[in-house]
Each structure stands twice: as structure tokens, then as C-alpha cells.
Amino acid sequence: MSADAPASSPPSAAPAPVSPLSVPIFRAVWVASMASNFGGLIQSVGASWMMTSLGGSAEMIALVQTSTSLPIMLLSMWAGAMADNLDRRKVMLVAQTFMLLVSLALAAAAWLGIMTPWLLLSLTFLIGCGTALNSPAWQASVGDMVPRAALPNAVALNSMGFNIARSVGPALGGLIVAAGGAAAAFMINALSYVGLMGVLARWAPDVPPRLLPREKLGVAMGAGLRxxxxxxxxxxxxxxxxxxxxxxxxxxxxxxxxxxxxxQGGAFTYGVLLGFFGLGAVGGALGSGWLRQRLSSESLVRLASAALAAGAATTGISPYLPITLAALALAGAGWVVALSTFNVNVQMSSPRWVVARSLAIYQMAVFGAMAGGSWMFGIIAQDHGAVLALHVAAAILIAGLAVSILLPLESVDDMNLDPQNLWQEPDMAVPVSPRSGPVVITIDHRVPQANIPAFLTAMEERRRIRRRDGARGWTLMRDLADPELWVERYDVPTWLDYIRHNQRRTFADAPNSDDLRSLRAEESEPVVRRLLERQTSALPFFGRTLGARELADPMTDPTRSN
Known part of the structure; x- marks a missing residue:
């Protein structure tokens, strides 16, 4: 049966719920990642306080966070394509090694007394580059470690692990900076990568074998964006x-x-503030599973946004440390509940072949906005003070509640994105190679007059699915001599792209195929034609008869790239 006219299959049964920590590799990576998170947060405290001690302005202090967030916006798409096309474990190992080396350089510069504000920003930017490379591979690997049903809990556990580190790490970082200086904080961060590197080196992921060649990096990035x-x-x-x-x-x-x-505090107070923000985030992560069972994703994000807005506004007006700590705990809970909900929804809305790229684009959206926001709020604080900056942030969060009415999050819990695996090699008289192309596909649909409005609606969804999975030039045509005959047409660059296009069909797409089947004329089956587009001139054959292999070879016109 052709994948152009698939028969729907019932979705596979959802795996039984399990605790992610019962999976040995997830547990080992989770513990090692939490240790690494401790190091990263200690390093962050050291970098921010070093910028303050170097006499940096409010804008320069805010740029410390921007320098680590900006690479995620710039490099995540590339990193996501790498994670989807290469061994994710090896990608993470390369990223961890790179960050270890940069952290050692950061510590050396601080110890030697040669640190400047711009050198500090440059080195933290490089650490951000390592984070950008590591993050899509790590987040996509969670789905390789635990069943889909356990994914929300696994993401929440990752958030909890980070925020356990956040609740203690900054305060510990403040103590370390106060006792040994920023250089000690940077060295501890360098050492924190070693444990995770050891766990990753021993991990042998159980992933399905790759049946098709890897996509070129540029093509893979385009496929993810599409x-x-x-x-x-x-x-x-x-x-x-x-x-x-x-x-x-x-x-x-x-x-x-x-x-x-x-x-009116110092480095230790700064660490305590971050610690309470982290404690609130731990509470949010612990409660997110309970909340997820009772609230929709949309309700969770609205609740989290309101909590963060209240926490930010209160932090901006309270000179009293206990009130500020409580406000930051509330803000931390809102922070982690919203971001973990977004993360889970992205992963559960993406099939495995593109999940790292989807996560990468999500990271670009979030961390790119964070980088710009940090810079923007730094300027506001420089000119008008931190109080106004925090109140502007609270106002934006409240405005986001209005946006949620226009763009509500969709439910993804029952979305089955497993591949249908209906592709079968069709019978062909002309031999083709993976690079043969362009390939043009036409599909004849015979539709009774009464079903045409519903058919056009279903074909609009079919158009989206085709284009999403790699089709180009999709059109729908009606035969003027036979008004019940409708011809769907699209093309792909090569035969290999056509195979990929068909293998990307998921069970979530099956209802569309069922709708189209029900709307066709009785006892009418779609007629699928697969054609190789060919030039009619400028080929160097000088009138001789072409063989079957030559007819199947890719076009030689350099303007028609694959």
C-alpha cells in the first residue's frame, strides 16, 4: 500500500506510568546533572559578583546573564540539527568537554588578575555556546531514557534537580566567593563537569537503528524550521x-x-536571594505533577504567570528581606511550572525524528527573549532603577494573560506521534537512486459533488501535513472535463526525500486520511503517480538513446539543487 493513501491504524497503547528515577540511566544522569548544575550556579554567582566588583554598570551586570543566554538563541537550531542527526551522547560529551576547558580558562584569568569586564563576558559567552550545544541533545535524550508517559515527570524532575541546585548553589556560591574569590567558584564549576562526562561515557543508548542516511546540516535545519x-x-x-x-x-x-x-546586602545576600528563588522552583517542580493532573496546560501557565508577576512586583517594592524572600520563592515556583509545561508540550508535540530541533527552536524563543529581556531591563534599571524594571516585567506577564485568550495552548496528552510505518517501495519500471529527482507526485481523488466542501476542508489539513513533512509546491486541481476528479500534486527534491516524507507520517495524521477516504466516491481508490521531472534540452547526449539509469539520474541543471 502506498503511503500516499494510508490506512489508519489504531494508536499503540500508552506505556504504563513509571517513576523516571526507577530508570538507572536517567537516575545516574539526573544526579550527575544536578552536581553540574551546582557548579554552573556557583560560577554564575562568581561571574555576576566579579562584574560588580570590577565596577560594572547595571547594564554590564545584566549582560552577564545575556552573555550566557544569547548563544542559545544563536546556536540552538544548529545544535538541534546535530542532536537529531548524530549520536546525542557524543554531542553532549563534546559540549561538556568544551565547557570544562572554558571554565578552566575563566578560573585562570581570575586567579592571574587579568580579568576585565569584556573578557568576563567573552568567556561566559563561550560557556553559553557549550550550553547551547548540550541542551537540545540532553533534553531530547530524556525521551530516549524514559517512556512517553513518564516524560512530564522526567522533565519536572530535571527542573527540580536544577532548582535544588539553585536553592543551595547560589548561597554556597556566595560563601565561596566571599571566602576564596570568584576564581574558586570558576574552578569548582570546571570540576563539576567531570561526573556527568563519566556517566555519559558509560551510557549505551538503546535507540532504533538509523535506516536512512543523515540529512545534510542545512537541510536538517530547514526541515526543523518547516x-x-x-x-x-x-x-x-x-x-x-x-x-x-x-x-x-x-x-x-x-x-x-x-x-x-x-x-542593602552583599554577595552572601545575593546568594540567599537566588537560593529562595530556587527553593520556590523546587516546590513548583514537586507540585507540578499534582497540578498537571487537575489543570490543563493552559491553566498551569496562566497560574504560573500570575505567580511570577506577583513575586516580581513585590520584590521591587519590598526593602524587607523576609518579604523579598517569600516573593522570590513564589516567583521561582511560577518560573519552573511555566517553563516545564512549555518544555513538556514541545516534546509531546514533536515526533522523535525532529524533537531536538523543536526543542532547539523553543530554546531560541525562550532564551533569546531572556537575553533581550535582560539587556532591556538592565537599561531600564540603569536609567530608572531596578524597582521600575521589575514592575515593567510584572506588567508584561499580566499582559501575557490576555494573549493566552487569543493563543491558548492545545492539549497534547493524547497525541500519538509514533510513525505509522506504512511506507512500502512501489513497483517501478525505471530504476531510481536516492539522489534521483526532482520527484513529482500526483494523486487522483474522485469525490461526489455533495462531498466537495468537506473534501476541500480535509485537503487544507492534508496540505499542512504534506508541507510540514517536506513536500514542495503542493497544489490541488479540478478536472474541467470530469468535475468529480481532483488531482493533488506536490514535489520533493529527491527520491530519498520522498521516502523521508512518507516515513514521517504519524498516527496523529491518520484521522485526516480517514476523513478523505470517507469522502471519496464509493469503490474509488486514489491513483498515485510518481514521476521524475526531466529537462528537454541542453543535455549532452546529442541524439543518442538514453538508458534507464541515465533517465533516473539527478538533473544536471545547477540551478536545480537538491
């Missing part, structure tokens, strides 16, 4: 998460100024 652009549930997440990230960035970006100017 998939997200043609997937409304993911697009909504991108818009909502970017708006949330823009506003949420104000809280950690303004934290040094809150410690220094509003509550």
Missing part, C-alpha cells in the same frame, strides 16, 4: 514562551541590584 512553522500547537508555545521569557528574565537579571540596592 516542521515547527507548519505545526500550530508548537507555534503557539513559541509565541507564549517567548513572551514569558522576556518578562521572566527580569527577576534573575535584577537580583544583584536587589541584593545591593533594595535590601
Amino acid at each position: 516542521y515547527v512553522a507548519m505545526s500550530p500547537p508548537i507555534l503557539r508555545i513559541m509565541v507564549r514562551s517567548a513572551l514569558f521569557g522576556l518578562a521572566a528574565s527580569a527577576v534573575p537579571a535584577m537580583m544583584p541590584l536587589v541584593a545591593r540596592d533594595i535590601v
